[in-house]
Amino acid sequence: MTMTSILFHAFIVLTAGAGLVMAISRNIVYAAFLLFVVLLGVAGLYIFAAAEFLAVSQVIVYVGGTLIVVIFGVMLTAKMREMRPQTEFVNLIPGALVAMALFLALLFMIRESGVLKTNEVAARAVVDNTRQVGIATLTDYLLPFELVSILLLTVLVGAAYLSRKTKIEKEEVAE
Amino acid sequence: MSALELYLSLSAFLFCLGVFLVLTRRNAIMALLGIELILNAANLNFVAFSAKYNGEIDGQMAALFVIVMAAAEVAVAFAIVLNVYQRFKTVNIDEIDTMKD
Secondary structure, three states, X not given: OOHHHHHHHHHHHHHHHHHHHHHHOOEHHXXXXXXXXXXXXXXXXXXXXXXXXXXXXXXXXXXXXXXXHHHHHHHHHOOHHHOOOEOOXXXXXXXXXXXXXXXXXXXXXXXXXXXXXXXXXXOOOOXXXXXXXXXXXXXXXXXXXXXXXXXXXHXXXXXXXXXXXXXXXXXXXXX | OOHHHHHHHHHHHHHHHHHHHXXXXXXXXXXXXXXXXXXXXXXXXXXXXXXXXXXXXXXXXXXXXXXXXXXXXXXXXXXXXHHHHHHHOOOEXXXXXXXXX
């Protein structure tokens, strides 16, 4: 086993383990931080699949942005008197059964589909990944790229409006 | 096991954990964390197949757009969750069953 192979398997185990602990954790804050570990693990796996630009985007957008929002959400909605932001399970047995059955079905389909029988995953692409992504963004994917920028602007305005509206209502009630 | 099989299996595992979180948690935030796991599982598949067909960048571009969508989704979802919390004083999904309080 080479060093790369050991690291690759370590990242797989880290991601799967953190995900599993997150799924059975009762504490929301722990779950949010374990999601952090899962996202970092997935970013590491992107690098092994020769997608460096995507790995960096994952760290900046997900870990730096999305997760901050999640932790803000936890802090703002947890009842602080209880000290520990716990959550309960509902439909535990049916939910676990559905998830297990789905997992087994997916594993079976992956083995049966025949995608594994063709050639091996390339260990490393020789071309410059970031350059390729940049060229693809401004040629084949120009329309989705522009649409996504409009989406982000709309979301920015919409999220700000949604968060602001309640304050106006409170002022109206106070008057 | 080949690398592709490991990627696909891990992706299926993360997807099922996400489904489990969405199905079994009362807290809306935990359900949203489950959705994040599901989106990441999909991304992992896109990237694994992009690596398998070496030189094809399309899988990575799809994953990139999914990351942007996820960021947008989280921003709007948490604005809604905060509004729901201020109105109902809870974010437990099974208690929020009316259009207004």
